[in-house]
Amino acid sequence: MKRIALVTGANKGLGLETARQLAEEGVTVLMASRNKEKGATAVQKLKVDGLDVEFVQLEVTNEGEVEALVHHIDTTYGKLDILVNNAGIMHHAEATGANSTEMVKAEVLRETFDVNFFGLVSLTQKLLPLLKKSESGRIVNVSSILGSNTVQSDETSPWSGIKPFAYNASKSALNSFTVHLAAALKDTNIKVNSAHPGWVKTDLGGQNAPLETPEGAMTSVSLSSADFTGKFVHNGEEIAW
Numbered sequence: 001m002k003r004i005a006l007v008t009g010a011n012k013g014l015g016l017e018t019a020r021q022l023a024e025e026g027v028t029v030l031m032a033s034r035n036k037e038k039g040a041t042a043v044q045k046l047k048v049d050g051l052d053v054e055f056v057q058l059e060v061t062n063e064g065e066v067e068a069l070v071h072h073i074d075t076t077y078g079k080l081d082i083l084v085n086n087a088g089i090m091h092h093a094e095a096t097g098a099n100s101t102e103m104v105k106a107e108v109l110r111e112t113f114d115v116n117f118f119g120l121v122s123l124t125q126k127l128l129p130l131l132k133k134s135e136s137g138r139i140v141n142v143s144s145i146l147g148s149n150t151v152q153s154d155e156t157s158p159w160s161g162i163k164p165f166a167y168n169a170s171k172s173a174l175n176s177f178t179v180h181l182a183a184a185l186k187d188t189n190i191k192v193n194s195a196h197p198g199w200v201k202t203d204l205g206g207q208n209a210p211l212e213t214p215e216g217a218m219t220s221v222s223l224s225s226a227d228f229t230g231k232f233v234h235n236g237e238e239i240a241w
């Protein structure tokens with residue numbers, strides 16, 4: 001039976017490329033987008049190459065849309081093999097990457113955590129029954145090396161100069177979710193890992209980034225069939241939490 005994947009934020013950037021690479025491996029990919037038109041356009045881009053993809057509507061902070069999507073996957077496929085929690089934001093107030101810790105507003109923190117953490121955790125929890133029906137469920141939490149407290153507290157690391165606090169803290173919290181969920185699921189067929197894609201040219205990563213999306217998506221794609229759990233990985237190398 002074909003593997004079924006859900007990729008959130010799949011209408012552009014790393015999500016779109018992750019969907020493409022998974023579909024090229026023969027996976028049926030549900031490409032989630034919060035915007036119907038953008039989602040339909042993205043799906044069409046992959047369908048013209050003969051790939052097995054489907055548009056699904058998902059604003060990750062909208063509980064009603066989450067529930068409708070879970071129902072759709074259950075009634076159409078009866079299981080989920082791969083969940084790539086890719087959708088994420090860096091609030092425009094923090095987009096320079098400068099240290100915002102002293103000034104960041106509560107609403108920026110809340111908005112960032114709503115998408116990068118609360119929405120993601122709730123979606124994952126609601127999909128667990130379907131992932132448990134898979135022979136080998138995989139959850140990939142798309143994090144960032146900027147969320148590594150080991151890296152952020154090392155002044156010699158080039159990454160430690162990039163301190164948008166809300167974004168980095170949301171990815172640290174996401175990493176904590178990975179560790180805790182992997183432990184909770186250790187006696188199941190589900191493996192849970194965090195991915196750092198690298199610094200990638202996208203709307204979020206900006207045009208100065210050295211990597212293109214095909215290379216950036218590779219970590220999420222490889223973790224979609226990982227044989228380990230509870231790790232933070234970039235291109236096959238483990239990153240310190």
Ligand SMILES: NC(=O)c1ccc[n+]([C@@H]2O[C@H](COP(=O)([O-])OP(=O)(O)OC[C@H]3O[C@@H](n4cnc5c(N)ncnc54)[C@H](OP(=O)(O)O)[C@@H]3O)[C@@H](O)[C@H]2O)c1
Binds near residue numbers: 012058059145196
């Ligand atoms: N690019 C990098 O250098 C880099 C580095 C490390 C980690 N990451 C992580 O990689 C992931 C993908 O980022 P990207 O670089 O591909 O950024 P991107 O091009 O800005 O794409 C982000 C995607 O997330 C979607 N999204 C945002 N908020 C959403 C919400 N509330 N509900 C549903 N979808 C939502 C966006 O939809 P809309 O088009 O509707 O806004 C878009 O599809 C993020 O988690 C990011 O933190 C990126």
